[in-house]
Every structure is written in structure tokens, then in C-alpha cells.
Amino acid sequence: MATTATALRGISDVAEETGLTAHTLRYYERAGLMLEPVGRASSSHRRYSDGDVRWVVLLTKLRGTGMPIRQIKQYADLVRAGAGNEERRLALLEEHRARVLGQLREVERNLQAIDHKIAVYRECALERPAAAGSDQRNAA
């Protein structure tokens, strides 16, 4: 069952896979976000395991929802500590989730005001046929 070859990847492979830069990957590691120091080749070049990469992908989801580095660090610390603190991990994630949902709602609320403004400008554009070329807008 050695079919899943699980090739260890270099930092630029992982950068490409995750959408982060190599700089950022090193930064995350320095910041203590990795579960364990990333493995090294004899040349001291980093060699990421599949698990490392999956973890980094999770980090990108957390960052992508605005979780601060400091809090991701807390979560990583909990996971690194091993079994027994699952409730605290869950609480941390749920708190984050609630915060994100709140932010989403607020952004939507603010966006509605902007939508209204847009609607006003559209009406305004209808009233005045406008200067030449008003129709070359991209109707995206």
C-alpha cells in the first residue's frame, strides 16, 4: 500500500500550492504557527510533509477569515499540546466563527448603504443622457 508516494516538497512547491510566498511560509514557521519544526534535507532546505501542507492550508483558511496571527498561534499551541484540550480548540474556533459571522453581517449592512448610493448614481445617469461614450462601460 505504498501507492501514496507522499513526496516531500520544497518551500517553493508549497508556496505555489498554498498561494503563500516562501517568505510568508518562513514567517509563519518563525511565528510558531507550525505544529512542529518543518523537516529538513541534508542541505537544511525545508521539506514539507503532506501533513505540513494540510496544516498550512488550514492556516490560510484561518487567515482568510481574518484570524490574527496571535490567535492562530494559540490554536497551534493547543493542537501541539496533543489530546485533552479539544474543548478549548473547539471554543476558540467557535468564538472565531461567531466573530466572522458578525463581521460578515456588518459588511453586508454597510454594503447595502453603498448599494443605495450606487442606485442613486444609476438613476442620475438615466436622467442625463450624459457626455459621449457613456455606454462604453463594461456591463459586468
Added chain:
Amino acid sequence: MATTATALRGISDVAEETGLTAHTLRYYERAGLMLEPVGRASSSHRRYSDGDVRWVVLLTKLRGTGMPIRQIKQYADLVRAGAGNEERRLALLEEHRARVLGQLREVERNLQAIDHKIAVYRECALERPAAAGSDQRNAA
């Protein structure tokens, strides 16, 4: 019809009304986000008109959807320039709107991954009856 008394407000009133700090209000003004320099009392204290306040409120909506100061400045410059550039204002707002919608979708997508993680931890919590007090979680 002079019933709308339109009292001019001091900076701390406006801070309270808008949720910004007085510091931030001054900062926005310095950054060129106001349509015109805010009026002053004889004492050189700022006196915000209703229009000023409405504009600041709009600024908070733009900021609240993540529009950078630099771009808000562009929008303010257009409005300040007066009639004739409504299309550019509209385009600016629509671009922003599209960007925000994209970001919302991506945050939601990332959040789904986190939700999945949360679900896993919840199952995990069910399997092991866990240490005392595991049921005092808020069932939000």
C-alpha cells in the same frame, strides 16, 4: 420651515455619533477625505454641519467594507470636483462593490472549511464523554 435646527456639532459629539474617535476624525480630515475643510468656531474648534456628519457616516460605510483610505480619497476628490464625473464615481463604487462581494464569498468559503473542522471537534466531543463540565458550553 426652519424646524430642522441643524445644530453644528463639536468633534466629540460627532465622534460619539459616528463611532469614530476625535483622533480619527482629525486624521480623516488631514487625509483629505472631507469634501471641504470643516467649519470652525471663533475658537478654531471644529463645527460639523449635518452634511459633514452625513459624509463622515458614508466614510464609515466605505471603511466598514474595507475600502482603503487612498481610494476613499479618490472618491472624495471626485465628489469635491462637482457635477460631471458621476460616471467615474459610479464606476469606483461598483468596482468596490464587486471586490467586496468577492471577498465575502471567499470568507464564506474559508469559513465553511472551519465549520467542518468545528463539526469534527463536536463529534469528537460526543465520542468521549469528556472531563466534568463539558456540557456548560453555550449552545449558540
Added chain:
DNA sequence: GTAGAAGTTGGAGCGCGCTCGAAGTCAAGC
């Protein structure tokens, strides 16, 4: 008049999350 609160300016400082530069190491190809 006088104390204390609240406003003014200009510029410095901060927290965040990267981002970059410099100098060095290592492996592969010519």
C-alpha cells in the same frame, strides 16, 4: 479670576502582517 475640561496643531509611535535585503550554503550542470 481661576481651575479644569476640552479643543488645537504637528509629528512621532504602534501593531499588524508581511516583505525584502544581505550574506552565506549547497547541489547540479557545464
Added chain:
DNA sequence: GCTTGACTTCGAGCGCGCTCCAACTTCTAC
């Protein structure tokens, strides 16, 4: 051997959006 290029470390730098400080003026209450 030598070059090229991808990697390493450490620390500095940056862009953003505030946030605060210091020194000063002015309003308000007593």
C-alpha cells in the same frame, strides 16, 4: 573547478490605519 540558482538565516523595512504625545489655546463652571 566554476557558475547558476534555489535555498538558508537574521534583521531591517514597509504600508496601512490609526493612536498618542506635547505644548498650547480656549471654553465652562464656580
